[in-house]
Amino acid sequence: MAVTGDAFNFSLLKRVMAYVRPYRAIFLWSVALTLLLAAIAPARPLLVGYTLDQHILKGNYNGLLNMTILMLALLVLQTVFQYAHTLLTNKLGQSAIKDLRINVFNHITKLRLKFFDKTPIGQLITRTVSDLETIADIFSEGLIAMIGDLLQVIVIMGIMFYLDWKLTLIVLLPMPLLIMATRVFQKAIKVAFQEVRAEVSNLNTFLQEHISGISIIQYFARENQEYKKFKNINLRYRDANIRSNWYYSIFFPVVELISAMSLGLLIWYGAKSVLENPKIEPGIITSFIMFINMLFRPIRELADKFNTLQMGMVGAERVFKVLDTQEITANNGTFKPAKVRGDISFENVWFSYDQDNETDPKYVLKDISFEVKSGQTIALVGATGAGKSTIINILNRFYEIQKGSISVDGVAIKDYDLNFLRQQIATVLQDVFLFSDTIYNNITLNNPDISFEEVVDAAKQVGAHEFIERLPGGYHYNVMERGATLSAGQAQLISFIRALVYQPAVLVLDEATSSVDTETELLIQHAIDKLMQGRTSIVIAHRLSTIQKADVIIVLDKGEIKEKGTHQQLLKRDGYYKKLYDLQFSSVGIAK
Structure with missing residues (x-):
């Protein structure tokens, strides 16, 4: 999927929206609330104009009080609808992203090792965490909110034309300038967002690699050199963010300027009309002043929300690029004999x-x-x-x-x-990897078919039961990331238990005792011999x-x-x- 400078990619949006299908009810309620909010929004300026003409100028206190109560009730109703709208759109976004994140993780775990040979881990972390969060914003702050703003603009303009079409045309004279500015802004901000996401990925990749390899950095006293590298990456990330913010700093003042031009034209033409024709009600002019703010605010927010949508689409483009990766080992075979x-x-x-x-x-x-x-x-x-x-x-x-x-x-x-x-095929590697979890879960790999008794029995055969029992919590001791709280020999013993409890037909020992001291090697040699009995074994060893x-x-x-x-x-x-x-x-x- 190529990254382009096009303003929008509708085929990409269609793929994102596919994850909304299981949550149709939430989506439809969100759209319904969006329509209600768009319909309610223009009511206040109309009520203010009507109140001014029919009650304030005529000195009707009771009518003024009734209209005030009506406007307060309308405001409360709008607040309740806005609360429900925000809650539902966020729930919709997080629900869809939950499913997408599961799909991405499931896909990544099935990719060939060749893919991981050439793809930095930090880049994949960015795809499955921060890029996916930007997609969630498509629902909570982007697409549905944009629909609401568009509807509000359409409703307001329709009412303005109905009240006074000449006055409306005067107000809309600067609108082509706003459309041109918005179009330029949309194209420029997408490129800026792509740069920001790329630098986030670089930052995460650098951090993941260097925190994982912190011991090497400290062994060779490379702290200052790596600090300088990180500083340069961080500077590029800062500059990318500044470039995106620069477009905002230009666009929003332009919108305010165009809004002020419309307001100025309204006051000039409205005042001229009132002076020339005293029958024109000032309430219309007041309503139009409020309408201008309500008209330009959604237009300005449309651009802002479009940028949120663009950021989400940039994130989606990168996430779907991972999902579209076809480097998956084909599992076309179906042969599963009772015994191997x-x-x-x-x-x-x-x-x-x-x-x-x-x-x-x-x-x-x-x-x-x-x-x-x-x-x-x-x-x-x-x-x-x-x-x-x-x-x-x-x-x-x-x-x-x-x-x-x-x-x-x-x-x-x-x-x-x-x-x-x-x-x-059970493989015991030279570099044992242990997850940040309990010893028991590291042995069973959360396989419910392996009982605690089987684990203990295997540990006794390997000769690891005593050292495990001495640990705080025994088999429920958390070994921390990569088994940092265990010695190399202890971690190797756990990997032997793991191989034993899975009862494989083929055992592979890949330099399995090279990280073990002589005493520990003697301890497990008998267990290795027992583990090999009745099994095909492939041994790789320098010793x-x-x-x-x-x-x-x-x-x-x-x-x-x-x-x-x-x-x-x-x-x-x-x-x-x-x-x-x-x-x-x-x-x-x-x-x-």
Whole structure:
């Protein structure tokens, strides 16, 4: 969806309004109140003019008192209607945005990892929070309010023409100037709002990245340098806001000037008419003076509310751009067997992260073929960047391969229901991510099918039950964001419990013990062995001592398989694996 300088995008508004359909009743009541308010608004000037001519000038005190009571009652009624109108339009906006925000979050969670590789997290936060709030303003302060203002202008002008068409034409003489100024303002303010939203996104992205990486900034004493970067981004955000406010500072005085011109023409022509024709009632002139204010105020607010609408449309444009992103892993498969054995087969698999580059795809996996039988353990070793973790990513279908095939139990992974496939593969990563929640919820991931007893039993098997029980609240202890209140070893133990309670058919250990100290590694090694029993296991490890029992070891280098075999077989070949083994054990002074 291209961003343009056009004044308005009606197709975009149609998409936004689709979220109002479940709340038709609230919308219709809001429109009804809008019509009532538009109808009531011109009544006061008419009553004031009538009171002046029929009661004040004629000295009718009782009539004046009755009209005063009528105007007060009308004012109370208008206040009640305005209160209900404001309440309903805000409820409509927040209800629609609630549904849209759920859709956006649901869509984002289904996007491929490729999308997150190139999209800053702060940008997505802006889309799902502040951009969506601007869309809510479309309903509470924009569209319906604009309809009310338009109706009020139409009703007032109709009454003015009915009372005195000549006087009305005189009052409306400056109107073309106002229409021209409004049109210029609308186009300019949309561009300004787009700049503001872009700078908000940049600001959020910078803050998210740098607060998340605050330890790196402080480790390397980069506070002053990052402060200067933030200062520049903040200055750009300030300048974008100032530019948008500058248009307001020009437009509103222009409206006031044009309004004053209309008032001046009214007084000149009205006074001239009264002097020339004493039969003309001064109440009409008084009503027209009030009508001018009521006419130009909605016109001025129309421009202001149109800008609110524009801001909402800019936000909608950015939100729907996320929703229109098609980088979603296709879930066309329906295969969900009662049991998965865990036979895995890679046949001539080629993969590149740069999938859009057909001329030079830069493959990170090249013609990879291997098989793992149910219950076997396969180990992947190689230097950083050899393609070990990539194999895990494509097995889970986080990325799609370009050539070859991958199957589980003889069935292509594309034929499996995607959620079912991923539920059969439990992965324990080197960098354990824990949510700001309780230990229990971090283990179960809020899965109601996993009981508390199962969690405790798994924790005892892993050897983590004692340390969890020592924490305040035990399993209900809040670990804070990213598990900041736990050690790396404790967080790793929780990730093992998580894998165990889900009872997967395939277990993946991606450098799972590299962040664990020797004592903790010994503690969980027995649990790992038990966890592997009866399951297909894929182990990625730099520590070769942890994979010596593997049924098959695959040595990768630059995306290619260089060797396959058991630990003893590979040592006898005196190839890549032997070199890695010698290098690692000699570097720590351990005799082979």
